[in-house]
Amino acid sequence: MKGPLFYSKILLFGEYGIIKDSKGLSIPYNFFKGALKTSKNLSEIAKKSNESLRAFAVYLEKMQLENPELVSFDFESLKKDVANGMYFDSSIPQGYGVGSSGALVAAIYDKYAVEKITVLENLTREKLLTLKAIFGAMESFFHGKSSGLDPLNSYLSLPILINSKDNIESTSIPSQNLEGTGAVFLLDSGIIGETAPMVQIFMEQMKQDGFRNMLKDQFIKHTDACVEDFISGNMKSLFGNLKQLSNVVLDNFKPMIPAEFHKLWKNGIETNDYYLKLCGSGGGGYILGFTQDINKAKKALQGYNLEVVYNF
The missing domain is CATH 3.30.230 (Ribosomal Protein S5; domain 2)
Structure with a gap:
């Protein structure tokens, strides 16, 4: 069977x-x-x-x-x-x-x-x-x-x-352009993440006014914009919003990002070679990455296990 x-x-x-x-x-x-x-x-x-x-x-x-x-x-x-x-x-x-x-x-x-x-x-x-x-x-x-x-x-x-x-x-998403240099990729943190404790941390943080406001005014705002940009294939706008989102996550979701990736995360934002974000609840597992030039990203992330999931 x-x-x-x-x-x-x-x-x-x-x-x-x-x-x-x-x-x-x-x-x-x-x-x-x-x-x-x-x-x-x-x-x-x-x-x-x-x-x-x-x-x-x-x-x-x-x-x-x-x-x-x-x-x-x-x-x-x-x-x-x-x-x-x-x-x-x-x-x-x-x-x-x-x-x-x-x-x-x-x-x-x-x-x-x-x-x-x-x-x-x-x-x-x-x-x-x-x-x-x-x-x-x-x-x-x-x-x-x-x-x-x-x-x-x-x-x-x-x-x-x-x-x-x-x-x-x-929904439908723009078809892949396999010749394109833009890519969505998975970065292997090498650590197994557990969903329940991460959700617990998030729920605790939600009790604070400051965190709730950040979620509404920044995190959700940029997330919504990224979704709209991605579906409509507006890549220029997408990367502007991704940079903001990556920043907000680094500033406010540190416990969900494995410590050894904080520097790598920041480096992507500063060089614009790639932007990282959480994949699922974080705490380990995969980290999601977006880049306009996959060769630049691979070079910057040398030594890390990188898996391309979507080309554009």
């Missing part, structure tokens, strides 16, 4: 801001993927995944009891498959901000949800919000609190534009 593939995602813009109604833009990233598989002889990693699925099934039963209107699952099949050695075979790195739990949630919904909403339907805003709510409740098992966006992206495999909490739509 081998399930369909579910891909990782990259939240290009909107990390933390979408909690407070900023715009966001999330795109599928097909380099990493995962699928449900079953085996009688499980490796150590597969065994861990199988145990996690067993606990997840218990959580989903409780979730369905508490909110029967939201979604229902075929638990008989799910439990039988878990007992037979089902696991999630995934190349998506965990704790890297590219949606490892999101892909798993999407795979479980796809296989076991009764009367599921499918990608082939006319995806109205209503259906997208329903899916997002279902996925948010499911993914909370892994993160404590989830927006449901990662699994939504993985499930639909389409770019998703978040206009606000209650207004999301699938």
Whole structure:
């Protein structure tokens, strides 16, 4: 048995801001993927995944009891498959901000949800919000609190534009120009990040007036502008807004940036060779980078592991 593939995602813009109604833009990233598989002889990693699925099934039963209107699952099949050695075979790195739990949630919904909403339907805003709510409740098992966006992206495999909490739509982004020198890239911090503690820090900071004002007047303002620029392909304006956003993040989200990257972050802003921003919740994993000249960025970031995800 081998399930369909579910891909990782990259939240290009909107990390933390979408909690407070900023715009966001999330795109599928097909380099990493995962699928449900079953085996009688499980490796150590597969065994861990199988145990996690067993606990997840218990959580989903409780979730369905508490909110029967939201979604229902075929638990008989799910439990039988878990007992037979089902696991999630995934190349998506965990704790890297590219949606490892999101892909798993999407795979479980796809296989076991009764009367599921499918990608082939006319995806109205209503259906997208329903899916997002279902996925948010499911993914909370892994993160404590989830927006449901990662699994939504993985499930639909389409770019998703978040206009606000209650207004999301699938969108198109400018097609890649593989000859272009402009690029979005992932920078490997070499550290595994954990979402829950980072979200905790953010929620604590939100109790301060100064931080809340900064979020509204600077962070969300620049994030919204970046989303609009990126979708409309206005690269000149995009890089102006990215520089501002990178600055705001360096000044106000230091705990989410691994210490050894503070200097590198600042260097990008000062030289304009590249601009860095958080990828997901930060604290490790990948850092997202944007550059108008990938060769300059590679030279400036020599010795670091760099993965281009989009060319323009």
